[in-house]
Amino acid sequence: MMVELDTLLDELARRHARGEPLDVEGTLARAGDRADELAPLIEAFLARAPRREPTAESLAFVRSLDEPPLLRARVAKSLKVDDVVDVIVAECELDPEARPKVRRYYQQLEGGMLDPTHVAESVWAAITRVMGRSRTLLSAPSGPAPAAAPMYRADALVVLDEQLVSRAAPEPRQSDIVDALFLGEPAD
């Protein structure tokens, strides 16, 4: 049943006065096909209503803005690194043996040590799905813009034991596929 806009606005104003979350999304949903009519009124209300005191959660959120966005999103979702790695391995259809390497690469990506633009779309699709955030937000720099172009240290830091093994097999190995997924190198 669709609720009158006057009532929805009244309820919103009362939640605001009580210091409760406003649930704007739920309020718009209850307006049904009149959501477009209600939304500007909610905006007007927010612009005119007294600003509330910061909460512990909002302060914690602002403090986290200096952390890498991937790490921030993962912590917000209460996910472990292994949870994300499991999703990447599954959605990119990788063999279980590739998992340790995926984990290392993911941690470098999360720590800002891997160029996010080189990471394959399929990996980002898995990450964005499990994080519930867009790629733009997850791969944005967290601090002030650097004075010079960022220097990604993947080549220097990633000394993987797989590279020491001679490549006798003609078919691409899982490790090479993982390299391609995270470094953008061809899997040949």
Place this chain on the structure above:
Amino acid sequence: MSDATRLSMRDARDAEDNRLLENGEIQLLLSGWVETIRDMCIAKMRGPIGEDVGQAVCERLWRELKAGRHRDGRYPFRVIVYSVIRWVCRGWYEPGWQESELFDLDGAAPDETETVIIDLTLEQFVATLPPGDGEIGALHYLEALEPGEIAERLDKKPNAVYQAISRNKGRLREWLEE
């Protein structure tokens, strides 16, 4: 409550923002805006994508604050906030906009001058109500009392309070449409 007092409430909030800005308490300043930013973005974007947009707004503001911007007090911080919200929401779906501009501090910046400084407050709405309804409106919207509590406080019949609240609902909407 006089008009001067109500205006001073808004001015006091602006002054508090300025004080936090001048003292470099930028975490506290922005954290006071996080909920409003998120809610306004959800309203503007008509759904949960507003969470992402709100986060982008906070990130942009945070980077600007850390870079020492807006300390000149040229505009109240709330004007900066509304300006960035409008700017991010407007550009969100433009191809390439997010990558090229959103996080580039030296790139295109929102124009604060295009945002009308909002001088209206909820307290002022209550002040526009007729005396009897205004008294009830203040307790209803500013102090969040329940109708029964309002009736008791003002020594009125509950039915009279409900009728005033009903009238005020329509007035609130009309006021927000102005």
